[in-house]
Amino acid sequence: MSAHKILAIQFKYLGDVVFITPALFALRNQFPEEEIHVLVAQEAMLILEHIPWITKVWGFPRTRGKIKFSESWPVVQLLRREKFDRSVDFCGNDRGALLSFLIGAKTRIASLDPSVARLRKAAYTQVVSAKDLPIPWVDRHLHLISKAWNTPIPECLKTLVVADPKHAEEAKKILQGHKILCHIGTSQPKKEWPTQHWFEFSQLAASHQLMFSSGPGEREQKLLVDLQSLAPDIFTLPPISNLALFLAVLKQAQVVISGDTAPLHLAAGLGVKTIGLFGTEDSVRYAAPLYSDAEKILGKPCMCTNAIAEFNTCQNRFPCMVSITPEQVLEALINSKSDQNTVQCQDSPVHS
Numbered sequence: 001m002s003a004h005k006i007l008a009i010q011f012k013y014l015g016d017v018v019f020i021t022p023a024l025f026a027l028r029n030q031f032p033e034e035e036i037h038v039l040v041a042q043e044a045m046l047i048l049e050h051i052p053w054i055t056k057v058w059g060f061p062r063t064r065g066k067i068k069f070s071e072s073w074p075v076v077q078l079l080r081r082e083k084f085d086r087s088v089d090f091c092g093n094d095r096g097a098l099l100s101f102l103i104g105a106k107t108r109i110a111s112l113d114p115s116v117a118r119l120r121k122a123a124y125t126q127v128v129s130a131k132d133l134p135i136p137w138v139d140r141h142l143h144l145i146s147k148a149w150n151t152p153i154p155e156c157l158k159t160l161v162v163a164d165p166k167h168a169e170e171a172k173k174i175l176q177g178h179k180i181l182c183h184i185g186t187s188q189p190k191k192e193w194p195t196q197h198w199f200e201f202s203q204l205a206a207s208h209q210l211m212f213s214s215g216p217g218e219r220e221q222k223l224l225v226d227l228q229s230l231a232p233d234i235f236t237l238p239p240i241s242n243l244a245l246f247l248a249v250l251k252q253a254q255v256v257i258s259g260d261t262a263p264l265h266l267a268a269g270l271g272v273k274t275i276g277l278f279g280t281e282d283s284v285r286y287a288a289p290l291y292s293d294a295e296k297i298l299g300k301p302c303m304c305t306n307a308i309a310e311f312n313t314c315q316n317r318f319p320c321m322v323s324i325t326p327e328q329v330l331e332a333l334i335n336s337k338s339d340q341n342t343v344q345c346q347d348s349p350v351h352s
Contacts, residue, residue: 004034005055007079007087007105009096010044011062013187014243014262015287016137017044018269020090021051021160023141023151027088028053030151037082039099046243047266050162060099079103086149089124090141097123109148111140136289157290161269167248174245178211178235179254180333184227185213185220186261190304190314193259193277193321195223199230201326205333213237213263255336257329259321260287268295273339275332279320281309294339297332299323 006027010020017040028036035055038048042059049057058079061071080103087105089096092112100108101123108124111133121127128147133140138157145151182201186192202210212227214220216239224236240246247266250256256267257275260283268274268291278288279299288296299320308315 004031004085005082006031006034006036007082007084007103008036008038009087009089009091009099010038010040011060011091011093011095014044014047015260015265016091017047018159018161018262018265019137019287019290020141021048021269022138022154022157023088023090023145024051024054025160026142026151026154027145029154030149034085037084039079043243046164046247047161047269050164051160052162062095076102088145088148090144092130094120100124109144111144135285137286138290159265159269159290161247161266163247163251163270164244165248167245168252170245171248171252174237174240174249175211175252176235177209179209180205180211181237181250181253181256181258181263181267182210182212183214183256183258183261183263185215185217185223186259187215188280188312189219190280190312190319191259191261191283191321192223193324194319195226195230197322197324197326198227201329202227202231202234204326204330208333208337211235211237213240215261216241255333257333259283265290273336275329275336277321277324277329279324280314281305294332294335297324297328 008020008024010017024036037056037058038054039058039060041062045057045059048054060075084105086107087100087103089100089110092110097120109126110124111128111130112121113130126148128144133143142153146153184198212224212234214224228234250267250272251270253272255273256264258264259277264274264276274295276291276296278284278296279302281302281304284298300323302320303316304314
C-alpha cells in the first residue's frame with residue numbers, strides 16, 4: 001500500500017518560504033507516517049532541500065506576470081501522478097488556487113478573504129476565513145492547519161533552514177574573517193534603513209568585523225556603491241547568485257543585521273543570531289512577531305496604513321525606518337555578541 005502524501009504550496013518570496021517551516025514541522029509531527037512534499041518556485045527550492053524530514057521539494061517555473069504552459073504543465077502532470085491525499089495552499093493567490101485544483105488532492109485547504117471570487121474558492125474542498133486567523137505569517141500558517149486538520153500548535157515557533165555543508169569552506173574564504181553581516185537592501189525601498197544611518201553605524205561599530213551586502217539587482221547594488229562612497233574602507237560582499245553558497249555565507253556569520261527581507265529570515269532559520277530592523281506596518285504586523293525583543297528593533301509607529309501601505313516607498317514625510325538610530329543598533333549588536341545562549345526548542349526541528 002502506498003504511503004499517504006501531503007503537499008504544501010507556497011509561491012511567495014524566499015522569506016515567505018521560511019515562514020512555513022514551523023507549519024511543515026507541525027504536520028510532520030501529526031502525520032509521522034505520511035510523506036511531506038512542498039511545491040515552491042524553482043528559485044526557492046534550496047531553502048528546503050536539506051531538511052531531512054521533507055520527502056521531496058518540487059520546483060515550479062515562475063515568471064512574474066506570465067504563465068509558461070509548456071514548462072508548467074509537465075510539472076503539474078508529475079504532481080497529479082503522486083495522488084496526494086491532502087494539500088494546503090499557504091499563499092491563497094490565483095496561482096496557488098489553480099495549481100491546487102489541477103493537482104487534485106482529495107482534501108485541499110487554504111485561507112481566503114471572504115470577498116474573493118467564488119471561482120477561486122471552488123479550487124479547494126475546505127476554506128478557512130483569513131479573518132479568523134492571526135496576522136503574523138508563522139502563526140497564521142499554523143492556525144490554518146490547526147483549524148482545518150486539528151494540527152496541534154507547537155509552543156516553539158522557530159523556523160528552519162539547512163545549509164549544504166559542502167559550501168562551508170568557500171563561504172569562509174569569501175568572508176575573510178568578517179563576522180557581522182549587515183544586509184542593507186530589501187525588495188522594497190520603504191523597508192530599508194537609510195544609507196546615512198548605515199554609514200554612521202559602520203563608524204560606531206568599526207571594531208566589530210562588519211561586512212556589508214545587498215541584493216543582486218541594480219537598485220540594491222547601488223545602495224552598496226552609495227555606502228562605499230561615504231565609507232570607502234568597508235568590506236562588501238560580491239553579489240552571490242548561488243543561493244546554496246549564500247546560505248553557507250549566512251551560516252558562517254556570527255550576527256546578521258537587516259531589514260525585513262529574505263536574508264534576515266534565512267539567517268534566523270539557520271540558527272544565526274539576528275537583529276531585525278522593522279519600521280513599516282506590514283513588517284511589524286506580519287514578520288516582526290517571530291522575533292524576540294532582543295532580536296529586533298522597531299521604528300516609530302508607521303503612518304503609512306491601509307491603502308498607502310501597499311506603496312513600495314514610504315509615503316510619510318518622516319519615514320519610520322529613519323527613527324531607528326545607529327546607537328540602538330550598536331547596543332543591540334553588543335548585547336547579541338555578549339549573549340552566548342541560543343534558545344532552542346525542546347521539540348526543535350533541528351534536533352529531530
